[in-house]
Amino acid sequence: AQKVTQAQTEISVVEKxxxxxxCVYETRDTTYYLFWYKQPPSGELVFLIRRNSFDEQNxxxxxxxxxxxxxxxxxxxxxxxxQVVDSAVYFCALSENKAAGNKLTFGGGTRVLVKP
Amino acid sequence: ETGxxxxxxxxxxxxxxxxxxxCEQHLGHNAMYWYKQSAKKPLELMFVYSLEERxxxxxVPSRFSPECPNSSHLFxxxxxxxxxxxxxxxxxxxxxxxxxQYFGPGTRLTVL
Numbered sequence: 138a139q140k141v142t143q144a145q146t147e148i149s150v151v152e153k154x155x156x157x158x159x160c161v162y163e164t165r166d167t168t169y170y171l172f173w174y175k176q177p178p179s180g181e182l183v184f185l186i187r188r189n190s191f192d193e194q195n196x197x198x199x200x201x202x203x204x205x206x207x208x209x210x211x212x213x214x215x216x217x218x219x220q221v222v223d224s225a226v227y228f229c230a231l232s233e234n235k236a237a238g239n240k241l242t243f244g245g246g247t248r249v250l251v252k253p
Numbered sequence: 254e255t256g257x258x259x260x261x262x263x264x265x266x267x268x269x270x271x272x273x274x275x276c277e278q279h280l281g282h283n284a285m286y287w288y289k290q291s292a293k294k295p296l297e298l299m300f301v302y303s304l305e306e307r308x309x310x311x312x313v314p315s316r317f318s319p320e321c322p323n324s325s326h327l328f329x330x331x332x333x334x335x336x337x338x339x340x341x342x343x344x345x346x347x348x349x350x351x352x353x354q355y356f357g358p359g360t361r362l363t364v365l
């Protein structure tokens with residue numbers, strides 16, 4: 138069975154600091170997808186990134202960057218120069234390459250609090 | 254117009270009530286999903302519909318009954334719920350079963 142672990146339940150930083158969110162996953166599949174979602178206080182899950190298991194290139198999008206390390210089964214997320222608007226709960230998720238149904242398994246989430 | 258909308262945003266119901274949650278997607282997607290987010294549990298997938306056909310039922314009690322009349326609409330019919338069913342219910346859609354999912358704002362359900 139697949140599993141996603143986000144060991145950090147809450148991180149508090151001061152604005153402009155960098156923050157890294159850890160995500161470790163378990164799966165028996167050789168083909169799978171990894172995701173990060175942001176959940177602001179409004180409740181909506183906002184899609185941030187999807188990465189397939191064959192693409193280990195790190196990715197940067199503005200202040201966001203992702204570090205995929207297949208050898209350690211980790212898909213960490215860094216917010217550079219954090220802002221108050223980054224305060225939210227961030228979820229890492231895993232999807233196996235199933236033919237029927239895109240079953241996302243979510244981690245427990247990491248709450249990020251950015252103080253001014 | 255937002256991609257995935259859910260109504261109502263908040264719902265309070267008694268254990269003997271019958272209510273329905275509605276989800277609508279404006280993205281032209283073919284797959285839709287219901288998730289449950291409780292205070293102390295990770296997000297749990299409840300149901301998956303692909304091309305209006307249910308393809309996954311994740312051991313959800315029968316007091317939750319989904320309906321997908323077309324690829325743009327998804328309902329979750331609720332009856333005789335328990336207080337432990339209080340949670341945020343999130344709807345999502347994706348282009349197909351292997352594409353990234355986009356979520357609605359959720360319905361905050363409280364069962365008294």
